[in-house]
Amino acid sequence: MSETKTKETTYKPTSPNSKLDFASLWEYSEAPESSANLEIKDKYDLFIGGKFVKPSKDRYFKSINPSSNEEVTQFAEATQKDVDKAVKAARKAFKGEWSDLNPSSRGKYIYRIARMLQERAREFAIAESIDGGKPIRESRDVDIPLAAAYFFYYAGWADKLEYAFPGKKPEALGVCGQIIPWNFPLLMLAWKIAPALACGNTVVLKPAETTSLTAMMFAELVKDAGLPDGVVNIVTGAGQTGAEIVNHKDIDKIAFTGSTNVGKIIQKSLAGTDKKYTLELGGKGALILFEDAPIDQAVEGIINAIYFNQGHVCCAGSRLLVQENIADKVIMKLKDRLETLIVGDPLDKNTDIGAINSKEQFDRVNSYLELGVEEGAEVYQSKCSVPENGYFIRPTLFTNVSQSNRVVQEEIFGPVLTVQSFRTADEAIEKANNTPFGLAGGVWTDKGSKIFKVGSALRSGVVWANTYNKFDPTSPFGGYKESGVGREGGLHGLSAYLNLK
Amino acid sequence: MIQNNKFEVVPIDRVAVEERVGRLNKRSIKKESKVQALKLALSMVDLTTLEGKDSEGKVRQLCQKAKSPHPSMPDIPSVAAVCVYPNMVRIAKESLRGTKINVASVASAFPSGMAPLPIRIEDTKYAVEEGADEVDMVITRGAFLEGEYNFVFDEIAAIKEACGDAHLKVILETGELHTYENVRLASDIAMEAGADFIKTSTGKISPAATQPVTLVMLEAIRDFYYKTDKMVGMKPAGGIRTAKQAIQYLVLVKETLGAAWLNNEYFRFGASSLANDLLMQIVKQQTGHYQGPDYFSID
Numbered sequence: 001m002s003e004t005k006t007k008e009t010t011y012k013p014t015s016p017n018s019k020l021d022f023a024s025l026w027e028y029s030e031a032p033e034s035s036a037n038l039e040i041k042d043k044y045d046l047f048i049g050g051k052f053v054k055p056s057k058d059r060y061f062k063s064i065n066p067s068s069n070e071e072v073t074q075f076a077e078a079t080q081k082d083v084d085k086a087v088k089a090a091r092k093a094f095k096g097e098w099s100d101l102n103p104s105s106r107g108k109y110i111y112r113i114a115r116m117l118q119e120r121a122r123e124f125a126i127a128e129s130i131d132g133g134k135p136i137r138e139s140r141d142v143d144i145p146l147a148a149a150y151f152f153y154y155a156g157w158a159d160k161l162e163y164a165f166p167g168k169k170p171e172a173l174g175v176c177g178q179i180i181p182w183n184f185p186l187l188m189l190a191w192k193i194a195p196a197l198a199c200g201n202t203v204v205l206k207p208a209e210t211t212s213l214t215a216m217m218f219a220e221l222v223k224d225a226g227l228p229d230g231v232v233n234i235v236t237g238a239g240q241t242g243a244e245i246v247n248h249k250d251i252d253k254i255a256f257t258g259s260t261n262v263g264k265i266i267q268k269s270l271a272g273t274d275k276k277y278t279l280e281l282g283g284k285g286a287l288i289l290f291e292d293a294p295i296d297q298a299v300e301g302i303i304n305a306i307y308f309n310q311g312h313v314c315c316a317g318s319r320l321l322v323q324e325n326i327a328d329k330v331i332m333k334l335k336d337r338l339e340t341l342i343v344g345d346p347l348d349k350n351t352d353i354g355a356i357n358s359k360e361q362f363d364r365v366n367s368y369l370e371l372g373v374e375e376g377a378e379v380y381q382s383k384c385s386v387p388e389n390g391y392f393i394r395p396t397l398f399t400n401v402s403q404s405n406r407v408v409q410e411e412i413f414g415p416v417l418t419v420q421s422f423r424t425a426d427e428a429i430e431k432a433n434n435t436p437f438g439l440a441g442g443v444w445t446d447k448g449s450k451i452f453k454v455g456s457a458l459r460s461g462v463v464w465a466n467t468y469n470k471f472d473p474t475s476p477f478g479g480y481k482e483s484g485v486g487r488e489g490g491l492h493g494l495s496a497y498l499n500l501k
Numbered sequence: 502m503i504q505n506n507k508f509e510v511v512p513i514d515r516v517a518v519e520e521r522v523g524r525l526n527k528r529s530i531k532k533e534s535k536v537q538a539l540k541l542a543l544s545m546v547d548l549t550t551l552e553g554k555d556s557e558g559k560v561r562q563l564c565q566k567a568k569s570p571h572p573s574m575p576d577i578p579s580v581a582a583v584c585v586y587p588n589m590v591r592i593a594k595e596s597l598r599g600t601k602i603n604v605a606s607v608a609s610a611f612p613s614g615m616a617p618l619p620i621r622i623e624d625t626k627y628a629v630e631e632g633a634d635e636v637d638m639v640i641t642r643g644a645f646l647e648g649e650y651n652f653v654f655d656e657i658a659a660i661k662e663a664c665g666d667a668h669l670k671v672i673l674e675t676g677e678l679h680t681y682e683n684v685r686l687a688s689d690i691a692m693e694a695g696a697d698f699i700k701t702s703t704g705k706i707s708p709a710a711t712q713p714v715t716l717v718m719l720e721a722i723r724d725f726y727y728k729t730d731k732m733v734g735m736k737p738a739g740g741i742r743t744a745k746q747a748i749q750y751l752v753l754v755k756e757t758l759g760a761a762w763l764n765n766e767y768f769r770f771g772a773s774s775l776a777n778d779l780l781m782q783i784v785k786q787q788t789g790h791y792q793g794p795d796y797f798s799i800d
Contacts, residue, residue: 019727025760026537026751031529137527296720297517332727340756349529446512466514 022339023383031349033136038126040213043074046082046236047219049089050229056081061238063212066133066362067346067355067390075212078235083204083244086233090175090202091250093230099172099200101228107158110197112225114151117144117190120221124186124214129346131213132185133355133391134309136347146471147190150489153473154194157494161199164491168500172200173276174252176497177245180215181258182208182357183312183413189215191488192255193232199497201253202231206245208258209238210358243269251275253497257314260411260437260482267485278486278496280314280478282411283439286432287317287468288454290425291326293444297466299333302417305442305468307341307395310353311415312361314483315440317468319408321428324421331399331419338382338395345387353415355390362391365414372398372407377418403431411437425450429457438480442468461487508650508690511724513681513717522712528752535748536786542747543570543779544578545765546772547605547736550585551612551704559800560589564596566800571780574787580776581765582635586611587628594632605670606633609660612674612703614639618656625663635668636660637771639703640687642677650690657694670698670736670769675714676706684714688721698734704771709739712753719757732761738771744782747775 043060045052055076063072078086098106117124121144128139161170176196180188185207196203207215219234235241239262246254246266253276256266260282270277287305289298305317322330346354356362373379377398386392398418401408408418422428432441440462443454455463461479464470471477476492478484486496530538548567550559560583567580582603583593593604606628610616616624625636638660644652661669671691675684691699699718702709715737722733735754741747747770754762762768777797785791 019730020723020759021761022756022759025763026541026755027534028528028530029532029534031531141527292512294512294514294517297514297521300517300521349527446514466517 020336020339022336028342028350030345032345033126033129033140033347033349035126035130035347038123040073040127040130044076044212044216044236046076046078046086047216047222047232047234048082048086049092049233050223050227052219055079061209063131063210064358065130065390066357067387067392069389069391072131072213075209075216075236078206078237078241078244080244082235083241083248086204086235087175087248087250089230090204090233093228094172094174094202097228098202098231101200103159103161103200106197106200107155109225109227110151110155110158110194113221113227114148114155116221116225117148117151120217121145121148124217126347127213127217128186129354132182132211133346133357135351135354136349137351138309143184143187147187150187150190150194150473154198154494158198161494161498164494165500170199171499171501173497173499174201175250176201176203176253176255177248177251178203178205178255179242179245179258180205180207181314182211183309183314185211186214186218188257189218191257191493195488195493195497196255197231199494201497204233204235204245204251206235206237206242209236212236246270253277255496256280263484276496278478278488279484280486280488281439281482281484282413282437283314283316283479283483284319284409284411284435284437285315285317285440285442285460286319286321286458287442288428288432288444289320289322289326289330290443290445290447290450291323292446294446294466295326295330295333298444299330299337301442301444301466301468302334303337303341306417307353307415308469310356310393312357312413313469315462315469316413317440317442318412318417319432320417320419321422321431322419323428324423327419327421331397334397335380338380338397339384341382341384341395343382343384343386343392343394353395356393356414359391361413362393365393365412365416368407368410368412368414368416369396372401372405372416375401375405375407377401377405377407403434409435425454429454433459436482439483440464508686510682511685511689513685515681518681518713518716522716522753525752525756526712526749530748530752536783538748538751539744539779539783539786540578541763542744542751542770543776543783544581545769546580546776546779547582547584547738547769548580548776549583549704549738549771549773551607555586555589557589557592560585560592561596562800564593564602566776566798567597567602568600570776571784571797574784577780577783581769584637584771587624587631587633590628590631590633603634604632605635605637606631607637607703608633609638611637611639612705614641618659621656622659622663625660629663629665629667633667635670636664637670637672637700639672639674640691642674645678645683645687650686653687654690654694657691657696661695668697669695670700670734671696672700672703672738674703674706675701675710676708681713681717684717685721688718689725692721692725692733696733698736698769700736700738700771702737702739702771704739710737710741710771712749715750716753716757719753723758732767734767734769735762736769736771741770741772742774742778744775744778747779
């Protein structure tokens with residue numbers, strides 16, 4: 001339907017083909033998850049003060065299914081007036097009801113949200129895959145169950161805040177403005193809303209403009225759960241709407257997850273105000289693979305680190321640092337493993353890599369692929385077929401790259417891994433830390449002491465050992481350096497929504 | 502004489518192996534790919550009877566089943582082999598004359614391997630002379646666990662020699678090896694010593710075949726192939742009873758070793774009750790209805 005260019009550029013592998021044949025014989029038949037029972041409205045209004053209300057300027061914008069390039073629905077564009085209305089509703093709910101509510105009743109509401117998310121898990125998963133392009137296997141098994149888990153976890157804290165920080169008196173902050181990204185729409189919503197509500201705050205949340213569907217379905221859920229009006233307000237829109245939230249005078253805290261560039265703009269505009277803030281920004285995680293690692297399992301870990309969610313993960317491990325004596329073997333194994341990744345329809349249960357989230361991101365990743373080639377890197381892409389419509393990119397490896405290459409330095413946010421080798425542990429640590437980011441990293445070795453030595457030398461908020469991309473509501477998450485300020489998850493995430501006196 | 506240190510311990514991460522299997526189990530095999538998989542799995546079955554009370558009659562009936570698993574559906578493939586004790590090889594061989602179905606014999610003091618090597622070699626030679634096309638030997642687990650890797654290597658090499666032209670499957674009895682590292686090491690030793698196939702279990706020890714153990718062995722086969730260009734086959738045996746399990750095993754093979762291993766020359770199931778469940782599912786796919794178990798012969 002659209003004239004936008006979706007054809008991807010393919011790069012000729014610069015290395016000989018694998019000895020193993022994964023293509024012929026016994027192909028899996030299509031196994032699509034049915035979306036027949038999911039009702040998507042033609043357009044969604046703003047959710048303010050417990051009601052769905054039309055945007056003041058009556059403007060709506062389209063949301064596109066990135067795997068088919070077709071329109072999914074339309075969302076309302078919230079202007080300054082709408083944001084102000086939402087903040088007023090949130091303030092009213094905060095003063096009148098929510099912060100004074102018996103903490104165990106507050107907990108009850110949050111538990112109810114968690115249970116209802118579980119009940120509606122299938123609908124949410126399908127919606128997430130349609131609107132955002134991620135494979136149903138991930139939205140079904142990761143995004144939605146984890147989102148529910150965060151609500152369950154923070155629900156439990158609601159009536160125990162007095163005990164969470166011994167010697168301190170916890171007080172709610174007030175109205176929280178929350179701006180979330182498009183890579184894990186519902187999960188990021190849960191990370192933001194669950195702790196905020198548990199601590200007695202009310203929220204105005206803005207989902208990303210390309211992936212607002214599950215946030216609006218969540219608004220319906222909140223309504224069905226009978227949450228007091230105005231406790232949760234959801235306003236849709238693009239960057240300007242976000243700016244209205246950040247700059248609104250009656251907001252007490254800003255929580256933002258997104259790009260480092262936008263994070264810097266937000267931090268500048270918050271300077272001189274008394275708003276609290278947490279920023280969870282970009283990353284360029286290093287995966288350090290030692291010669292004594294269990295290699296086949298490490299390869300799986302690397303695949304999970306970079307190709308999970310099309311590489312649209314802020315904590316993705318996008319730089320592989322491999323010890324030189326096993327480098328050739330590991331690269332060969334990675335290339336073979338790429339051949340078994342299935343790229344295609346996000347709703348197919350066998351799809352490993354879905355669609356790139358938007359045309360904008362598709363173009364961005366492709367420009368990095370071109371850049372890598374120009375910089376002299378060797379590029380390898382799997383030979384799998386990809387659908388003609390929609391935004392798809394084959395999983396990609398860049399070898400023969402160095403620390404000075406832009407593809408090694410900058411966050412690509414796509415299914416692209418760079419591979420460098422190292423000789424000593426010190427060299428690996430130095431290379432891993434030589435980045436303005438510091439969100440996450442991984443270490444693979446069979447030796448426990450090496451995990452502690454290297455892990456504690458990495459300037460990175462999260463370090464996974466012999467695994468990657470594992471999340472749990474009890475564990476804090478956040479970055480060093482340009483990867484952000486503050487922590488989400490666990491007790492740390494709780495304190496970010498409280499005044500501790 | 503080979504030194505012990507020839508065999509390097511390859512580290513295996515238990516958690517990650519099991520996670521990988523869990524992920525592969527999520528593959529959704531439907532429609533045409535399911536029919537294809539069911540027939541493929543049936544053609545890979547080593548129809549097995551290994552009991553003290555086995556009779557000539559039972560072996561003959563099993564061979565009949567092997568040739569024509571479900572006579573009312575003629576396009577169903579025959580199984581790969583019939584697997585019996587050495588003294589039943591002659592009967593099986595006679596019953597299967599004129600077919601492509603192999604006779605496999607367990608040998609080398611199956612299932613424990615607790616006999617002196619010359620006797621185990623004699624046992625093997627006897628099976629081959631009786632007409633066995635394939636020999637399923639066991640390793641001496643005691644020696645392996647003691648770290649006597651040379652002993653294990655040598656016994657496999659000696660029995661391989663005794664096999665002559667017969668294909669050798671080396672049973673590691675993974676249920677007695679305790680760790681994935683040991684499974685991997687035993688696989689490497691067996692392949693270096695000349696195994697044509699590596700096989701998980703005798704079926705006499707629990708646990709028998711599991712998917713994580715099979716994945717570790719498939720990865721060993723892959724590394725051996727990378728290194729030597731030699732394709733070694735894989736046979737999980739024991740505990741595989743349902744078509745669903747069998748399809749999960751095929752997914753492991755497909756995504757670890759690829760298409761070249763997806764045939765009965767390189768992959769087998771050691772099982773007895775699996776065949777009927779596969780048949781039941783094939784009939785279901787073709788007719789749209791399940792038939793009761795009494796519609797399938799029990800041999």
